[in-house]
Amino acid sequence: MTDTQHQHHAASFGAVAADYDKARPSYPPALFEAIERLAGRPLRGADVLDVGAGTGIATRLLAERGARVIAVEPSAGMAAQLHAVSPQIPVVKGVGDELPCHDASADLITYAQAFHWTDPAKSLPEALRVLRPGGALVLFWNLKDRSVEWLAEQERRHAAALPSYHYYGVMNAVTEPLSRHPFRVVNERLRWERTITVDDVITDLRSKSYFAVAEPELRERVLADDREWLTGLFPDGRVVEPYTVDVTVAVKQ
Known part of the structure; x- marks a missing residue:
């Protein structure tokens, strides 16, 4: 993906914020137990x-566990949602490349x-600037388990x-850039699943860049074709989606 395409994809979420949420x-x-442990x-x-809080799906869960959370989000549509x-x-x-924050003001990013x-x-230099000593940069992704055949076929x-299709893949090649900075890096992978309707699958797809x-x-x-295909696979309308969660915790040294 070119830089222009990357920016186009990144800017697309505001218009689909309601579907995303x-x-x-x-x-x-x-996941949050693992973050605390790591x-x-x-x-x-x-x-x-x-950072990149979107509609606040993770933000709310962090707050529910007692964190004092500030959401940083560049998209007006996502922030409004x-x-x-x-x-x-x-x-x-704001964006992660230029955090709107004071030096040494965060325990976790x-x-x-x-x-x-x-x-x-x-x-990464911005994270080091904003983190307090011993603070941690925490990166995590829900990834559909493509080892399951129907998800691989999807x-x-x-x-x-779709000419615009992209899939970032496991760990998003973050470990190597982190290794060039003063972090102690640990990784973990978790598994979980959710059961949703075919309609929810289609709404989720609409929110993809x-x-x-x-x-x-x-x-x-493409969405109509997907609906027909999924209905054939799941005639009761209930879809089990298995996920892995890749989490990287980089503790500032």
């Missing part, structure tokens, strides 16, 4: 920046489904039908 997957409790500190009472659902969570406009939108040459279908940037006629045709 409605149908994107949440995160299992085990970071060596509880979330309760921690000052957390949730976050504020509408969770008005108690402060939201500031989290990126949920978001670090791949940054330039690590900028976002990926093949989308890759063939590669659907959001597609030509409307093509997008609707």
Whole structure:
């Protein structure tokens, strides 16, 4: 993907914020237990920046565990959806490459489904600037388990039908850039699943950037084909989606 295409995809989420908030997957409790264990500190009472917070799916879960969370989000549409659902969570406009924060002001910086939108040459030094000594940068992604055949077939279908299709893959190649900075890095992978309706699957797909940037006629045709295909696979309308969650915790040294 070129830089221009990358920016186009990154800017596409505001228009699909409601679909994103409605149908994107949440995160299992085990993820936050792993974050606390790997970071060596509880979330309760921690000052957390949730960068690329989107509609606040992870932000709310961090707050529920007692963290003092500030959401950092560049998209006005996504930030508006976050504020509408969770008005108690402060939201500031910004990006990870240039955090709108004071030096040494955060115990944790989290990126949920978001670090791949940054330039690590900028976002990692920014994280080091903003983190307090012993603080941690926490990166995590929900990834559909493509070892399951129907999910692998769905990926093949989308890759063939959509010129804009992309899949970032496991760990998003973050470990190597982190190794060039003063972090102690640990990784973990968790597994979980959710059961949703076929309608929810289609809504979730609408919130993907590669659907959001597609030509409307093509997008609707692919979604209609997916609905028919999924209904054949899941005639009761209930879809079990297995996920892995890749989490990287980088503790500032």
